[in-house]
């Protein structure tokens with residue numbers, strides 16, 4: 039394919055901070071094969087007034103999860119979104135993530151996510167008197183999928199529970215109250231990854247239901263639709279965890295059987 | 309609702325910065341499901357034209373009216389006849405439909421479909437939902453957690469569908485096969501694919517284990533889980549194809565029974581309803 043004379047593209051970028059802002063348009067020359075992140079960088083270099091546009095990025099390879107933004111309304115990684123996916127004259131509109139507080143321009147403060155991660159007891163294997171652990175491939179396979187997560191938080195941004203209803207799990211859960219919020223899909227699969235580990239010894243299921251709000255998810259699958267790592271968040275992570283919650287809290291038969299069998303062999307996370 | 313639009317975002321039902329036709333999928337889903345429900349209500353309430361020759365509509369599973377029994381009648385009333393005193397406003401087909409209906413209503417796939425298409429919770433991804441105090445499935449919808457009990461009923465009904473299909477291999481004292489038999493057989497197979505691809509089933513057969521390799525039993529359950537996973541990955545396709553197939557079976561049998569079209573079979577080639585006994 040012969041390359042036409044220099045093409046131009048218009049970037050419509052949100053410029054502002056917590057106090058307000060507006061969309062600015064920058065028209066710059068583009069080359070073949072560019073991604074949206076390149077377009078942002080090109081605007082920073084070439085366009086008048088765009089030099090100080092804030093944008094987070096690191097790897098430009100879809101592996102660090104820094105360049106998450108909303109491109110023409112869809113949560114995406116800017117470094118993995120090709121300009122060629124849009125009509126040649128289509129304006130590329132970029133916005134910061136809606137779900138998290140804006141810092142400036144395209145950057146948001148995603149620290150709430152790290153706070154959720156801290157709530158989840160880490161992997162806790164039993165003491166190992168007999169040397170190294172051996173894990174069979176069939177046990178590795180199921181949880182390996184969740185380890186692909188690059189913590190881009192696009193799933194958290196899209197999840198309507200967090201995005202539109204702002205039911206983010208608060209720092210502390212008041213005792214005796216129903217869950218006050220949801221930890222979000224990224225941390226549902228983090229819990230799944232730990233809970234499905236044959237060597238783990240912590241029981242996080244009561245926390246998952248009572249504090250981390252697994253019941254807020256209505257399995258509408260938007261998290262799965264936007265995940266750049268193509269993790270089957272809903273079908274392989276969230277739904278299996280919801281079924282485990284059912285075993286423990288809703289199904290009278292499994293509850294009775296578990297009681298007769300002496301309950302979970304794991305130590306309940308306090 | 310917080311998350312004020314400090315990044316140029318929009319708020320409110322259907323509000324989005326997306327430029328693609330995000331509403332097409334949910335609209336199509338809402339359209340097909342509504343059409344299906346209207347047709348089902350009509351067919352179930354009608355109470356006639358549900359059988360023809362050796363075939364019975366899957367809407368009328370295990371149903372037969374005593375008046376329609378003849379010596380040639382295939383006999384579908386596996387559990388006996390419905391009592392004569394059964395109230396007319398609640399037709400048997402609605403009763404038998406309510407059971408698989410509950411299974412589909414609480415199915416994880418259909419939940420996604422109708423939460424999006426009918427309830428706008430949310431209508432699309434990064435599209436504003438119906439503004440309300442959202443409680444998810446923690447409150448009024450907490451019954452969704454008992455989906456597995458509807459699965460048990462659905463599994464129990466599967467053999468009846470096969471029995472009805474197998475009945476279609478015998479007519480007039482002779483073995484044979486007709487277009488109706490093929491449709492009923494395909495219906496039973498698709499419904500099996502749908503039922504056994506259920507997420508709750510995937511959990512129960514093996515997904516609930518934390519260790520797939522710890523003993524012989526868990527190894528065996530891992531194998532089963534793998535097979536259910538294959539079906540589960542196609543759950544949406546089975547959900548739709550089986551739903552549509554049920555309607556096709558009913559429409560076919562109804563049309564033959566009303567004399568609109570003939571059945572094609574090995575008993576006499578082309579058979580109009582008058583030639584079935």
Ligand code: SF4
Pocket residue numbers: 196197198199222223254255256257258259260261262272276
């Ligand atoms: S499936 Fe659940 S976690 Fe994922 S986006 Fe939907 S509500 Fe959120």
Ligand code: SF4
Pocket residue numbers: 186187188189190191192193194223224227261264265266267268269271
């Ligand atoms: S699960 Fe996927 S979308 Fe969510 S943070 Fe991880 S990589 Fe990103």
Ligand code: FES
Pocket residue numbers: 094095096097098099100101102103104105106115116117118
């Ligand atoms: S820059 Fe690392 S994922 Fe885009």
Ligand code: FES
Pocket residue numbers: 411414415416417418455459502503505506507508509543
């Ligand atoms: S039938 Fe769809 S999840 Fe159970």
